[in-house]
Amino acid sequence: MPRLVAILSLLLGFAAPAQSLPAVRERIERRVVLSGDSSAQVPEVRIAAGAATLLRFDALLQRDAIEVEGRERFHLVEVGERILVLEPAMDLGPGERLMLRVRYADDAAPAQGVFALVSHASEVDARVNVFRKRDSVEVLRAELADVRAQLTAQEVELRALQARCQASGPAGLVMAGSLRAEGVRGGRIKWETTLKSDGSLDCVRGEALHSASWSVVSFFVRNKGPAPWKASTAKLRSLARGERVEVVAVRTQPQVIAPGETGRIIIEVAAIEERAGEKFSVELGDDAESGRRLSCTMTFDGRSP
Structure with missing residues (x-):
């Protein structure tokens, strides 16, 4: 457990920036909502050598029932009560997918989560928040925060568009601050x-x-x-x-x-x-x-x- 705590401190604090990666990738935090439909598309988790990926679940896990395909290819596989930390020893090949299966400790549905571990050329999942129900309070709060962030970004974009519309010709560019003495x-x-x-x-x-x-x-x-x-x-x-x-x-x-x-x-x-x-x-x-x-x-x- 002390080892896991140290890993989480690094992940959540992001004290180790991207220079630890052999190829610089943007670290992404996102969420995944599981589906009880067996025919639904399996959600992907993007992993990379030299980067630890944290999966955080909203319910307790069966810690001894975690299945990681090709586990010997991972430098790190750490399981906590509600978290799973993965770090491959080497990047996966193009189009390669390793399956990950977790099982929950309670009797609620869905009883398990299945993920496809993949590699991406420019992004790696630093943290994935996994939810079992789309209408849970946690998911609704996260979606509300996303909507508010999008509205704020759109307001900023709208103001920028209005400023550009007012800029007509060289004089307008100067007035908008887009053209200065340094030139182009x-x-x-x-x-x-x-x-x-x-x-x-x-x-x-x-x-x-x-x-x-x-x-x-x-x-x-x-x-x-x-x-x-x-x-x-x-x-x-x-x-x-x-x-x-x-x-x-x-x-x-x-x-x-x-x-x-x-x-x-x-x-x-x-x-x-x-x-x-x-x-x-x-x-x-x-x-x-x-x-x-x-x-x-x-x-x-x-x-x-």
């Missing part, structure tokens, strides 16, 4: 690798513009798939520092990229603090159920003064 500098984007794609989307040439308060990343995507596609979401993250850059807006030109065509993606972000040779990951997604996504690694290949 630009440069080409160099694509390093494609991290994750279904093969139907390719990143091609691009450029970036930077000011003291904002940056714009503009590049072209070739749609080689059979269906139209547009970028509705974007994530930009420094691979060296593990820091996510705040995305302000995402635009696709034209609005939808037809099969066989090439379109332009424009991502407005907060000012990027560039460092020589630093790599950034860019992940694009759409709103369709197919969930076609594209992730690339880029560097800024030089800038004009």
Whole structure:
């Protein structure tokens, strides 16, 4: 138990940041609600070598009934009354899934929880709160907190949009504080690798513009798939520092990229603090159920003064 307490202190305090990871991943905290339906999709838990993942349950567990597939591949498996801590010795391979089964100590339903342990290129679950009932007080409180946070974020975004709408032409940009004496500098984007794609989307040439308060990343995507596609979401993250850059807006030109065509993606972000040779990951997604996504690694290949 002392060992478990020490592990929890590190997890909850986040005293050991991402430099302990062999590949920097963003640490995520989220929740999972179990389903009593055996045909329902098994929830995934994203694990990574060098990162401890804490699963916190809302009921007591049968500590001697925990089943971890490939347990010998884990550097750490610690079970408490309501918690489970996992840390693999090595990252799982692409598409690999190890099954985890826990059983509860009481007679309530569902009697057990089943999870698929997977690896993700850019994220790892630092903490997963597991609930048995969707309408429990804890779940409702968590969802209410999420709604409040979303409303606050939308209010901030609305104010930013209103400020940008008022900015018309160079004079408006100056009035909005978006254009200063430092001016705007630009440069080409160099694509390093494609991290994750279904093969139907390719990143091609691009450029970036930077000011003291904002940056714009503009590049072209070739749609080689059979269906139209547009970028509705974007994530930009420094691979060296593990820091996510705040995305302000995402635009696709034209609005939808037809099969066989090439379109332009424009991502407005907060000012990027560039460092020589630093790599950034860019992940694009759409709103369709197919969930076609594209992730690339880029560097800024030089800038004009």
